[in-house]
C-alpha cells in the first residue's frame with residue numbers, strides 16, 4: 001500500500017515537473033532588422049514618451065553618468081544586486097532586434113526575446129496590466145527617439161541557485177497575476193483610469209506595498225507602506241499616519257509638482273517618481289490618479305486648512321528666546337528656523353514641520369535622511385533648496401532636533417532607537433546608486 005502511495009507520489013511529482021517544464025518553456029522570438037521598427041506615427045511616439053516617463057523606465061535603465069536607457073543601473077534587492085539591461089535600440093547589446101511582439105511579451109510576461117525569464121526587479125508584475133496599445137506606444141518611442149548605445153552588460157551579483165532564470169518561472173506561478181487591468185464597474189471611469197495607471201505603468205506598489213520573504217509584493221497588504229532604500233514609503237491606505245488627512249487636491253499637487261501644502265515634498269526615492277515620472281502625465285490622468293488615491297486612503301471632502309491640527313499649529317511659533325532650554329529646541333532655532341520658522345508658512349507651502357509626514361511616521365528614517373542630506377532643487381519649491389547637515393551637526397545634535405520635532409511639534413510618542421537609527425543612517429546611508 002505504502003509502496004503504491006510512494007509510486008503514486010513520484011508519478012505526480014514527475015507529472016508536475018513535466019508540467020512545470022512546459023509552463024517554464026518560452027520560445028525565442030525571431031529577430032527583426034532596424035527598418036522593421038521605423039516610420040512610426042509621431043503621435044504614437046509622443047504617447048510612448050509620456051508613458052515611458054510615467055513608468056520612469058529611464059530612472060532604472062540609466063546608470064549614473066551613463067547614456068540614457070543604456071542600462072547597468074544597479075538595483076539592490078534582498079538577494080543581491082541586479083543590473084538593468086540596455087533598452088536602447090542598439091542591434092547587438094540593446095533591444096534593436098526585438099519585434100513589437102517580443103517587447104509586448106517582456107512587458108506582459110517578464111520574458112526576454114530569447115525566451116529567458118526576467119527577474120522581478122523589472123516590475124513586469126505591474127506592466128502586465130498595461131494595454132497592448134500603451135505598450136506598443138512605448139516601443140515606438142524607444143525605437144524612434146532613444147539613441148542606440150553599445151554597452152557591456154554587467155553580471156548580476158546573485159548567489160546560486162537564485163541566479164537561475166528558470167526558477168523565476170516558479171516565482172511567477174506563485175506570485176504574479178498576469179493579465180491586463182480589468183476595470184471595476186463599481187467605480188467611475190476616472191477611478192478606473194487612476195487604478196490602471198497606479199497599478200500598471202506607474203507601479204506605485206513596487207515601493208508602497210510590503211514584500212514577503214521571497215521578495216514578492218504581499219497581495220494581502222497592497223499599499224500598506226514599506227521600506228525602500230532605507231526610506232519609508234508611507235501607507236497609502238487608511239493606515240497613512242499623516243497629521244492632516246490627504247485629499248484629492250493634495251495628492252494631485254504631490255504628483256504634479258512634488259510639493260504639497262500639508263504633507264511636505266517628494267524627496268528620496270519618491271523624487272524621481274514625480275520629477276522624472278508621473279508629472280509628465282496629462283492633467284486628466286493626474287486627476288484620475290488623485291481620485292483613485294483619495295478613495296484608497298479614505299479621504300474626506302473636508303478642507304485641510306480647517307483641520308484642527310493645522311489650526312493648532314498656527315500658534316506653534318518659534319520657541320521664546322528666553323525659554324530655549326532643551327538642546328533640541330535651541331539647535332532647531334539655530335539650524336532650521338531660518339527656513340522653517342513657524343506655522344504661518346503654510347501660505348508659502350512650507351508648513352510647520354509638526355504636520356510634515358516625516359515627523360508623523362512611525363519610523364524616523366525620512367526625517368533623518370532629509371536632515372543629513374537635504375532636499376535637492378527639483379524636489380523642493382523652485383528657488384529654495386535645503387542644505388544637508390551631515391557635516392554641520394553631529395549624531396547627538398541630529399537626534400536632539402528630531403526628538404524635539406517629534407515631541408513638541410508633532411506631539412507624538414518618542415521614536416524608540418532614535419539615536420541608533422541616526423548613527424546607522426549616517427554611516428550606512430540610503431543604499432547608494
Ligand code: HEC
Nearest residue numbers: 052055056057060082083084085106112118119121122123
Ligand atoms: C524598478 C526598476 C525598473 C523600472 C522602473 C523599469 N525597468 Fe525594465 N528592467 C529592469 C531590470 C532590473 C531589468 C533586467 C531584468 C533581468 O535581467 O532579468 C529590466 C529589463 C527590461 C526589459 C528586458 C530587456 C532585455 O534585454 O532582456 C525590458 C523590455 C524592459 N525592462 C522595459 C522597461 C520599460 C519599457 C520600462 C518603463 C515602462 C521599464 N523597463 C522600467 C528594471 C526596471
Ligand code: HEC
Nearest residue numbers: 202204207231232233234263265266267269270273357366
Ligand atoms: C521608488 C519607490 C517609490 C515608488 C515607485 C513610489 N513611491 Fe511614493 N513614496 C516613496 C517614498 C520613499 C516616499 C517618502 C518620501 C518623502 O518622505 O519625502 C513616498 C511618499 C509618497 C507619498 C506621500 C505620503 C505621505 O503620507 O507623506 C505619496 C502620496 C506617494 N508616495 C504616492 C505614490 C504614488 C501615487 C506612486 C505611483 C505613481 C508612488 N508613490 C510610487 C517611494 C516610492
Ligand code: HEC
Nearest residue numbers: 264265267335336339349350358370375380381384385386
Ligand atoms: C536654507 C533653508 C532651509 C534650512 C536651513 C532647513 N530647511 Fe528643511 N526644507 C527647506 C526646503 C526648501 C524644503 C523643501 C520643502 C519646502 O519647500 O518646504 C525643506 C523641507 C524639509 C522637510 C520636509 C521633507 C519632506 O520629505 O517633506 C523637513 C522634515 C525639513 N526640511 C527639516 C529641516 C530641519 C530639521 C532643519 C534643520 C536641521 C532644516 N529643515 C533646515 C529649507 C531649509
